[in-house]
Amino acid sequence: MKYVALSACVALAVASITPAAAADEQIKVGIVQATSGGSAALYGTMGKNAALLAIDEINGSGMLGASKLVPIYEDDAGDRGQAVNIFQRLIFQEKVSVIFGPTLATSAFAADPIAQKAQVLVIANSNTAPGITAMGDFIFRTSPPEAGVFPGVLRYAKKKFNLKTAAQIYGIDDTLMKTAYGVHKKALEDEGIKIVDTETFQKGDVDYSAQLTKIKGANPDAIVIGGLAEESANIVRQARQLGIPQSVPIMGAVASISTKMAELGGAAAEGYLVGSTWYMSYDAARNKSFVEAYRKRYNSDPDSFAAQGYTAVYAFADAVKRAGGVGDVKKLRDAVAATKNLDSPMGPFSFDTDREPVIDPKVLAVKDGKFTPVTNE
Amino acid sequence: MNAAVAQFIASYSNIIDLCLLNSLIAYGLFLALSANMFSLATGGFMALGAYSSVYLTMELGLPFAPAVLAGAICxxxxxxxxxxxxxxxxxxxxxxxTFGFTEVVRVIALNWDSFTGGALGIVSIPRYTQTWHLVLALIVMVYVVHTLRGSYFGRAIAAIKQDDVVAQTMGVNVFxxxxxxxVASGFICGMAGAFAAHLNYFIGPGDFGLVRSVDALTYPILGGVNALAGPVVGAVFTTILPxxxxxxxQLREILMGALVVAVVLYLPDGALSVLKLRRRSGKSGSGKVATATPRTKQ
Incomplete structure (x- = not known):
């Protein structure tokens, strides 16, 4: 009861503050990322760090004139109930103009409708499940769904290895892995590649020999894995141990891109192909400055979720500039939607008419234990 | 003033709804615990209620009320x-x-794509659950539990809790x-599952696993398994705490853990036992037999 009374006081206090004049506007922005509570925290911390970095840069550079972005960061612990609680509070009490996040697609499906109804922008940086932006015209994302990158990887591999058949293996108990499977299947069919075997596993499995033996028996030209980093690494290693030759390329999902993948896979991971929007050594001035700033501030390397989170904030700030402030919600939304060829660490960045990101997909292969763009070979 | 109240409700309605929903679940567990049944089936029951009710409202177009009832019956x-x-x-x-049951339901939900959407879950579920639905369900629940506790049924249950072998020899049909x-516990959890499914637009198999079952057990245990208000106190406490x-x-999770441990250590009969200690020191009451003596496990 005490808490409720206290909250009521806070609510009253906030309600009594009138918005500042447009000249030196304090633009409140919400950051909702999971920085505790299991594996989601890996992605969430990246998104949060990158967003805070971008906000400080924007405030420091005077990009928005006298206006400042005021970040309000909340941890949803990867929990859907908490994500909804935070969204409600950020929207109705803090009156934020935009929310960056949430980390997980399952949280987004529950929380985004609230923002959509209240006409508050959401720009996600790590949701890759299909249907996220379909929730409404205020929902954007800078993270491409698997379908945005995998077809490019497959086209490359088909040409290089002359693929006729493929086998699929995927995790059935995880949104990311299962989504990836659907996308992979469709891309294979579109390219006219015959799927000779489909195997499944569950998150956290360590022994894949039964499935891989069956795949080996089917003798495919390529193997496509719908898995996260750890699973994919184990599958790649065990596939090579079972004697599936290096000449059979193995392709993976966006979600498996992690330094952990290359580490755990060891020598067997050499040549493992994935599609991505970003890689550390991507040759662009904007990327160099981003990587440098991130390393300097956090003493660690950014990943693609960080690059996407960083881009989300810049896309918003750019739109604020073009819309001349955040006062007119409709105008601001249209400005975000009109984002075109924004200079980002991932290259020129735009939103398409479905509010999905348009980024040049990059095909990466593991080389000497690192994800390296194949064009550089 | 009115605007402030409206804003408060808009900002915190989900927390209020979750408190009510979790209180409802807590009573489901309270019933099971009152006969020493440490059930981990909550997640399974809730999943059945959730998926069946969503099927009825979204696929068959049934109104919400019969869907909730069907979920509860499931x-x-x-x-x-x-x-x-x-x-x-x-x-x-x-x-x-009961743990096995919850796992079986979860794995079926993961694999039965056409009915449950598999790992991807079901999205865009209409939001039918209103706060007053939950309030009403909770009031009815508390009333029923209160009435039961005063009846022959309640005393028989109290006897079973004390010692089921003795209760059996006294002619109580323990089984x-x-x-x-x-079954009553399953009914309530199924109903809660149906409400939960229509609250946040989305359900997935991960929502109803072991974590849900364990959380549900902690509500009444934390609040107190002997007091009528125990489940509500435990559920509200655990929901609001985060x-x-x-x-x-940074410290949030550590603090949460520490607080829960403190309650368990210093108030082994649940948070509400504070009140009870006070009351008893005032007037040595004619409290229920079940609550008066300290219990050992099993």
Missing amino acids: GAAAAALIGAPVLRLRGDYFMLA AYRLSLF EALRFSN
Whole structure:
């Protein structure tokens, strides 16, 4: 009861503050990322760090004139109930103009409708499940769904290895892995590649020999894995141990891109192909400055979720500039939607008419234990 | 003033709804615990209620009320089915069997794509659950539990909790009483599952796993398994705690754990036993037999 009374006081206090004049506007922005509570925290911390970095840069550079972005960061612990609680509070009490996040697609499906109804922008940086932006015209994302990158990887591999058949293996108990499977299947069919075997596993499995033996028996030209980093690494290693030759390329999902993948896979991971929007050594001035700033501030390397989170904030700030402030919600939304060829660490960045990101997909292969763009070979 | 109230409700309605929903679940567990049944079947019951009710509203276009009722009946039916063989097991074995049930339901939900959407879950579920639905359900619940506790049924249950062998020799049909309580618990959890499914637009198999079952057990245990208000206190406490501790994102989980341990250590009969100690020191009451003596496990 005490808490409720206290909250009521806070609510009253906030309600009594009138918005500042447009000249030196304090633009409140919400950051909702999971920085505790299991594996989601890996992605969430990246998104949060990158967003805070971008906000400080924007405030420091005077990009928005006298206006400042005021970040309000909340941890949803990867929990859907908490994500909804935070969204409600950020929207109705803090009156934020935009929310960056949430980390997980399952949280987004529950929380985004609230923002959509209240006409508050959401720009996600790590949701890759299909249907996220379909929730409404205020929902954007800078993270491409698997379908945005995998077809490019497959086209490359088909040409290089002359693929006729493929086998699929995927995790059935995880949104990311299962989504990836659907996308992979469709891309294979579109390219006219015959799927000779489909195997499944569950998150956290360590022994894949039964499935891989069956795949080996089917003798495919390529193997496509719908898995996260750890699973994919184990599958790649065990596939090579079972004697599936290096000449059979193995392709993976966006979600498996992690330094952990290359580490755990060891020598067997050499040549493992994935599609991505970003890689550390991507040759662009904007990327160099981003990587440098991130390393300097956090003493660690950014990943693609960080690059996407960083881009989300810049896309918003750019739109604020073009819309001349955040006062007119409709105008601001249209400005975000009109984002075109924004200079980002991932290259020129735009939103398409479905509010999905348009980024040049990059095909990466593991080389000497690192994800390296194949064009550089 | 009115605007401030409206804003408060808009900002915190989900927390209020979750408190009510979790209180409802807590009573489901309270019933099971009142006959020493440490059930981990909550997640399974809730999943049945959630998926069946969503099927009825989204696929068959049924109104919300019959869908909730159907969800509750699914939960009750499952409880009857697993309760009949399993309730002859005691203690740890019962817990293990109910845990197995929850896992089986979760794995079926993961694999039965056409009905449950598999790992991707079901999205865009209409939001039918209103706060007053939950309030009403909770009031009815509290009333029923209160009435039961004062009846012959309640005293029989209290006797079973003390010592089921003695209760049996006194002519109490221990199995029948336990089964009916377990079915009631399944009914409530199924209903709660249906409400939960229509609250946040989305459900997935991960929502109803072991974590849900364990959380549900902690509500009444934390609040107090002997007091009528115990489940509400425990559920509200556990639901609000993560939000109340938001001022420290880093320490939040540590603080939560520490608070729960403190309650368990210093108030082994639940948070509400503070009140009870006071009251008893004032007037040595004619409290229920079940609450007066300290219990040992099993």
